[in-house]
Structure formats: structure tokens, C-alpha cells
Amino acid sequence: MEESQEEIKRGLKDVAACETRISHVDPKGQLYYAGYNTDVLVGRVSFAEAVYLTWFDNLPSQKELSDFESSIISEMNLPEAVIKRLKSYSNSNHPMDILQSEIPYLGMHDPDLGDNSDSANRKKAIRIVAKVPTIIANLNRIRNNEPLIPPDDKLDFASNFLYMFLGKYPDELERETINKYMYLHLDHGLAASTFVARSTVSTQSDIYSGITSALGSLKGKFHGGANERVRGMLNEIKNIEDIEAYIQGRLDVKKRIMGFGHRIYQADDPRTKHLRELCENLCRRANKLDLYEKSKEIEFVVLNKKNIRPNVDFYAATILDALGIPVTFSTAFFASGRVAGWIAHIIEELNQRIIMRPTSRYTGKYGREFISIDKR
Template identity: 50%
Template sequence: MIDGTEKVVVRGLRNVHAAETRISFVDPNGALYYLGYDIDDLVEKVCYEEVTYLLINKRLPTKQELTEFKAFLVSEMTLPSQIIKCLKSTPKQCHPMEVLRTEVSRLSQYDPEYKDNSEAANKRRAMRLVAKVPTLVAAFHRLRNNQKLLEPSKEFCFSENFLFMFRGSKADEEEKNAIDRFMTLHADHGFNASTFAARVTASTNSDVYSAVTSAIGTLKGPLHGGASEKVMYMLDDINTEEEVEDYIQGMLADRKKIMGFGHRIYKTEDPRTKHLRGMAEHLCCRKSSNLYNLSMKIETVVHEKKKIFPNVDFYAAVTLNSLGVPFEFFTPFFSASRISGWTAHILEQYEDAVLLRPSTKYVGEFGKAFVPLDQR
């Protein structure tokens, strides 16, 4: 037999263990661990910089290491002037995820350690990307709105700087808390599609920038990180709680997916949802916005009808909207946080040193008679 008809196709690679990892564990029973630490603990007790350090170095930092790491990140929240020039000439209507994908790829051309592919250089490269991706997101937003670019402040923590450089206004205590938790909760999530894409690219021994570029292109899709933006369009479409039932019923009748619901692994509530729901409630309440009540109603109706739960993207959308982030920048904010997980996985993939290359079951034809061009 020439073909692989005996092979079993695992559609969507569901439940396939493609590699071993120590970085994070997505527990189908509704828990998430980074290097063995429960996300519920981390989100209460550590800042995003500690989470990033943990993911990349596989251990929590000491006090001294954290101080140095924070200083390093702030010092690296800069962009080469050539990148800023390119951002300035980018058509304003471009989706920020397309811009991010292109500019991360371009960053490789200005890498200060261009020829060094050692483990240590790749780790430094990973940490520089953690610092620069949020700056890229903030810079495109501000240039697009004809606003001047802002420098990070040594007084602010990393996530606070990101929000400040993006919006131009200082975060208050509650906003500071929300953006830092948002970034912690989005930092990593097992072998999700974008992380897998990054690891496939890294598995060919390609460079860190290429692997991150693959990841950004993958996160952009609405079945993955692109869902949060779509959630907001849905919330925008529904005006009152009374409209929810008919709206959802109509979507389901048309066999459309409700964005921000369902999950490949969790068959119970996503462990990140409760934290994001809480933040969304607080932030909406302060602004006397009805968005939280509307979201809760959608959650109830979708659960009644489909028995599925909101995933990370549902309340992330409400949270970011309350922080003043425009819809199109929701997935870039996700990327600006997931960059720590992506780079941690890229480094782990280099250590594993195996090419990720599945096979396919060929279902096409064999033995066809060739017909020359002039006889077809």
C-alpha cells in the first residue's frame, strides 16, 4: 500500500500530546498552572513582571533579580527609529494585528545580537521582545491618532507603563490592578494554536522573531485571540438585556458561533473567567455602564441554550473596553501579554530540539494518466 490509509486522523489534533512541556498546564477540570503555580494564587500575589520571569526562567525571581528585571524591561521599552518610521508610513486603516505581525518580523533586522543564536542570547532576545511588543502596540495606536509617542516612566510598573504609553493617561489604582491581572491571566496557556505555531517554527531551528511572527498571525484568527474583538461587536449590536434571548437564538439558528464562548479543553468554566468577570464588574460599575449586566445576561442565555461557558475572551473584552482600549486593539493587548508565554515555549522548543512535523492521511487519487497541455 503506497498511501497511509491505515493511519488514524485526529481531526483538529484534539487530545494529541505533541510534546512535553513544563511551562503551563491547562487542566480540563477548570484550573491553570504556570510552572506548577495555580493561576488563582499568582493573580493575587505576584505582578506581571514576576510571571514573565517565571515563564522564561522557569523559577520565580529573588527580590534583587526582580528589581533588575523590572529595570531591564523599562529600558527595553523602546523601538529602533527605523521601526517608528515604518509605523508612521503604515496606512492608518490597517488592522493593528497585521501591523504588529509585520513590525515584530522587522525587529529582527535591528537585533543588537544579530549573529548570536546561543541559548543566552535567545533568552535576552525573548526578554527584549516582552518589552517591545507592548511598545509597538502603543506606538501604532498613538501614531494612528496623530498623537505623540510617550516614554515609559521608571516610577511605573510594566503593565502600568504599557497602558500609559497607549492611552496617554495614568492608570488609577483599580485600573493598575486590572491591567496587571489581565496580562498575568493572558501570559500563557499550554499548547494553544498560536503557541503551537510558534513552536512549529522554532522546531525548524528558525529564529525567535520568525516564531513570534507565526504566533501573532495565528492569534489573530477569530477562533483564537481574535474572538475578543468580535465579542465587543456583538455587545455593541445588542442594546438591552431584553434583546439578548432573541439575538442569541437567531445566531444559534443560523449555526453561528457565539464569540467568547466554548473551549477546546475546558469543559467547565475557564479558570481565568472568574477573575476577568470580577474586574469587568468593578470597572463597569464605576462608569455606570450597562455592559456588565448585558454580558451576564448573554452568559446566562448561552449557557441555558448550549451548556457552554464563557472563555477568557468574553470578559477580557468588557475589561479592555472599560479601560478605554478600542476594539481593534483587544487582540494586540492579548499579544502584548502572551509574548511572555510564546517566548518561553520557543526557548523550551529549542531545548527539545525535535522537528515538529506530523504526517497526513492522503485521500487523493493515484495512477492518473497524464494528459499533455495541448490535449486538455
């Protein structure tokens, strides 16, 4: 038997697996959403507006945006059966595990589940993007024995999420923060979770299955699970003077610093500067400037020692802390923004109509002799 000689690109490094018009990660430190540099749109479009852009390839008119956003907000309610299940989980169950379990269940309550036409998928897309934040918000309220809060149509979609989660009307800075936070998490080329979402639906499976796969990928610590661990690190480091020794200690035993490094960027992650600025403003307001200073010092030390820069998860972690989001909900907040990007990719992939089916290099044996069980 001839040995297989396929070239393996470990971690699929530098492999282009599909074409996309949705977003582009430029190694030189730029990120584009549907042709717009994200730096140009940041703070000038709401989260819902950016979602519209990635789904329809154009920025909406005022009327298109208000129709789109109203349709999302009107879908933020959950089926009673899902709420009942949210109440049944133990507080020790991780929100990401719960979210990943609830998506297929939600799908079973969707009248369009079995219809994979483009028009049905657009309806499902709205429902999913609307209901993911509600699952997260309701879970938090249930855990705190607090009443569930319905959305308020006077608030934009992203602000509703924060309102339903925390149970108080977000002020201007909080509304700006959650919109920018979700905007900056919306999409990022073929991230690991986006790849598995596309791979799942390349079999012409349904949108709920694509999202379930993506959630499983996102929670890993090399991906969106990093932000939770950044918060652990910020808690572990009590004083700014301890940072140098803490970082060196991890590097000495070849442990990674969470929230740092990226497969593609050779320069600053373009999202970092916006998140850093939000982080400073929020921490200043919440009298938590020591947290911001700690984060900046960690950034400085890691850059000096290892020449590695922060990624989206680093300052996002401090932002969530300053907003009062419990640590275990960190990755679920990431998911609340990225789910809209996954959906854009899923719909794009479904239309490409080709199964993703790579090969592997076989390293096992051939022609082994069978020995019956009584002789083994």
C-alpha cells in the same frame, strides 16, 4: 499503491505534541503556571513577576524582580526605523496585521538575530516582550495624532504599557487591571498560537520567526480574534431585553457565540471569575454597569441554551472597553501578554532539538497518466 491508513485526529484533538513545564490546562477548570495554580498567584504577583516564573521556573527574589523588570523597561524603546514604518500605515490597516509585519522588521534591527544560543535568545526575549506593547501603544498614539510617550521607570512594566497607550498615568484600579489582564493572558498550554510558535522554531529557526507565526494564528476568530468580535456583539445588542433573541438567532443558524466554548475545559475557564470581577469593578467606576449587566446576562443565556461557558475572551472584551481601548486593538492586547508565554515555549522547544513533522493521510490519486499540454 497501498492506501495510507494513518489515523487522523481532527483538529489534533487530545494529541500531545510536546512536553512542557511552563503551563498546564486542567480540563476540570484549573490552570497552572510552572506548578503554581494561577488562582493562588492572581493579584499577588505582577505581570513581570509571572513572566519571570515562566521563563526561569522560579518566582524571583525582590532583587531579581527589580533587575528583570528594569531590563525590560529599558528595552521598551523602538528603533527609529520601526516608528517611521508605524507612521506609514493607513488607519484602515489592522493592528494585528501591523504587529505581525513589524516583528520580523524589529528582528532585523536586533544585533543578536543570527545567534540562536541560549544566552542570545534570553536577550532577544527581553527585547521582544518589551517592544511588543510599545508597538501597540505607539500605533494608537500615531493614529490619534498624539505624541509618543516614553516609558516611566516609576511604573511597573504592565502599567507602562497602559500609560504609553492612553497617555495618562493609570490609577490604582487600572494598574491592578492591566497587571491581572496580562497575567491571565500570559500562557495557556498548547494553544493554537503556541503550537505554531513551537512548530516554527522546531526547525531551529529564530525567536522572531516563532512570534510572527504565533501572531498570525492568534488573530483568527476561533482564537484571540474572538475578543474583538465579542465587542462587536456587545455593541450590536442594544438592550438587555434583546439578548435572548439575539443569541437564539445566532444558534438557529449555527453561528458561534464569540467568547464562549473551549477545547479543553469541561468546567468554568478559571480565568473567567477574575476577569468578571475586574470587569464589574471597572464598569462600576466608569459608570458602565449596564455593559457589565449585559455581559452577565449573555453568559446566563448562553449557559442555559447551549451549556457553553465563557472563555478568556468574553469578559476581557468588556474590560478593554471599560479601559477605553479601541475595538481594533483588542487582539493586540491579548498578544501583549501572550508574547511572553510564546517566548517561554520557543526557548523550551529550541532546546528539545527535534523538528515537528507530522504525517498526513493522502486522499489523492496515484499513477495518473501524463497528457502533454497540446492534448489537454
